[in-house]
Amino acid sequence: xxxxxxxxxxxxxxxxxxxxxxxxxxxxxxxxxxxxxxxxxxxxxxxxxxxxxxxxxxxxxxxxxxxxxxxxxxxxxxxxxxxxxxxxxxxxxxxxxxxxxxxxxxxxxxxxxxxxxxxxxxxxxxxxxxxxxxxxxxxxxxxxxxxxxxxxxxxxxxxxxxxxx
Amino acid sequence: xxxxxxxxxxxxxxxxxxxxxxxxxxxxxxxxxxxxxxxxxxxxxxxxxxxxxxxxxxxxxxxxxxxxxxxxxxxxxxxxxxxxxxxxxxxxxxxxxxxxxxxxxxxxxxxxxxxxxxxxxxxxxxxxxxxxxxxxxxxxxxxxxxxxxxxxxxxxxxxxxxxxxxxxxxxxxxxxxxxxxxxxxxxxxxxxxxxxxxxxxxxxxxxxxxxxxxxxxxxxxxxxxxxxxxxxxxxxxxxxxxxxxxxxxxxxxxxxxxxxxxxxxxxxxxxxxxxxxxxxxxxxxxxxxxxxxxxxxxx
Numbered sequence: 001x002x003x004x005x006x007x008x009x010x011x012x013x014x015x016x017x018x019x020x021x022x023x024x025x026x027x028x029x030x031x032x033x034x035x036x037x038x039x040x041x042x043x044x045x046x047x048x049x050x051x052x053x054x055x056x057x058x059x060x061x062x063x064x065x066x067x068x069x070x071x072x073x074x075x076x077x078x079x080x081x082x083x084x085x086x087x088x089x090x091x092x093x094x095x096x097x098x099x100x101x102x103x104x105x106x107x108x109x110x111x112x113x114x115x116x117x118x119x120x121x122x123x124x125x126x127x128x129x130x131x132x133x134x135x136x137x138x139x140x141x142x143x144x145x146x147x148x149x150x151x152x153x154x155x156x157x158x159x160x161x162x163x164x165x
Numbered sequence: 166x167x168x169x170x171x172x173x174x175x176x177x178x179x180x181x182x183x184x185x186x187x188x189x190x191x192x193x194x195x196x197x198x199x200x201x202x203x204x205x206x207x208x209x210x211x212x213x214x215x216x217x218x219x220x221x222x223x224x225x226x227x228x229x230x231x232x233x234x235x236x237x238x239x240x241x242x243x244x245x246x247x248x249x250x251x252x253x254x255x256x257x258x259x260x261x262x263x264x265x266x267x268x269x270x271x272x273x274x275x276x277x278x279x280x281x282x283x284x285x286x287x288x289x290x291x292x293x294x295x296x297x298x299x300x301x302x303x304x305x306x307x308x309x310x311x312x313x314x315x316x317x318x319x320x321x322x323x324x325x326x327x328x329x330x331x332x333x334x335x336x337x338x339x340x341x342x343x344x345x346x347x348x349x350x351x352x353x354x355x356x357x358x359x360x361x362x363x364x365x366x367x368x369x370x371x372x373x374x375x376x377x378x379x380x381x382x383x384x385x386x387x388x389x390x391x392x393x394x395x396x397x398x399x400x401x402x403x404x405x406x407x408x409x410x411x412x413x414x415x416x417x418x419x420x421x422x423x424x425x426x427x428x429x430x431x432x433x434x435x436x437x438x439x440x441x442x443x444x445x446x447x448x449x450x451x452x453x454x455x456x457x458x459x460x461x462x463x464x
């Protein structure tokens with residue numbers, strides 16, 4: 001389970017003692033050294049920029065809505081890892097001119113397909129769920145489908161672009 | 166086949182968990198009380214990968230269309246047919262015989278295992294329900310579920326397993342991965358204080374209130390987490406992650422509850438208290454080995 005700067009390795013402690021697992025992980029990390037980052041695939045997310053927080057986020061950033069949309073859709077983001085919900089990809093980094101701290105009071109229900117920004121990151125909510133990111137748009141592309149292989153549209157290492165509709 | 170006649174508050178199919186899709190952000194799911202789940206499977210002679218039914222609240226009722234061995238485990242549970250079968254005891258189910266799972270006042274999660282296992286089609290490598298993403302569903306009265314082939318061993322009827330002491334509030338935990346994020350004072354406050362279980366606790370985690378445990382200034386980078394991790398959010402009220410935890414977390418983890426005690430945490434009722442006792446990794450593994458050996462002996 002990869003994240004920004006860590007990997008969780010699961011093992012059965014009755015088949016492999018924790019001390020042995022630790023030694024093996026250290027050995028693997030040493031022998032492999034650093035790997036070149038995977039190129040990843042290009043994923044395009046057609047986006048309607050009409051989210052409920054679009055105007056407020058633009059104002060907070062002292063940008064026009066057009067500028068915010070241009071900055072958000074103007075770069076390719078790297079998908080660092082997935083978490084929170086199935087298929088929810090933490091993508092970054094956001095143009096630093098977009099100021100989007102997390103909401104102080106998270107919403108109880110964010111609709112599936114919401115394109116959101118928070119703290120230098122951007123993502124798409126795969127399901128209706130509670131959420132504290134700022135909603136700037138939406139997409140009809142299903143980002144998680146359990147009948148698909150693999151089920152997640154975006155995978156760690158992919159390059160993600162939002163295309164304004 | 167098993168026919169569900171009543172579901173209680175909520176019943177879902179669970180197997181050990183869905184561990185193959187964590188990197189796609191899919192929570193592991195599986196039983197909130199893994200020890201009770203494993204005991205139920207062992208009592209009916211199923212292997213560890215079989216699926217059972219996790220039940221919340223009175224009164225789940227079912228019939229099997231052929232002969233099966235059934236068992237209910239959990240805290241304060243029993244099974245009623247013609248006679249009352251105590252929890253943690255295997256019973257013989259005649260074809261068509263109606264059984265009701267009784268969840269007492271102190272019950273939170275009950276496990277019904279049927280010999281042969283619940284044989285629904287796995288989704289993403291697991292039969293465990295994860296309702297927020299539409300993986301599986303809450304069971305409905307009137308539905309029937311396929312069962313696997315049963316090694317029917319009538320001798321099993323009456324076999325029983327020891328229930329853990331659910332009434333204890335002593336929870337064993339090892340030092341967490343972010344221990345350096347806490348001062349010695351915060352660490353000793355955590356391991357010496359009593360916490361109260363909050364009503365917002367669920368399959369994702371048990372929320373606690375008590376003395377405020379403060380992490381040092383600064384945030385941690387979001388990282389993968391495991392069941393048992395005790396997160397400390399900015400407010401200082403610990404959360405013990407359970408089966409349905411998110412794949413990643415952004416709060417520092419002060420301690421990790423040992424696998425053998427996860428169910429005792431999950432089964433605590435709102436308002437009940439608990440304390441954490443520090444153990445080392447060797448004792449954590451020994452506790453798990455002890456529990457596993459008991460089940461292996463029943464196989």
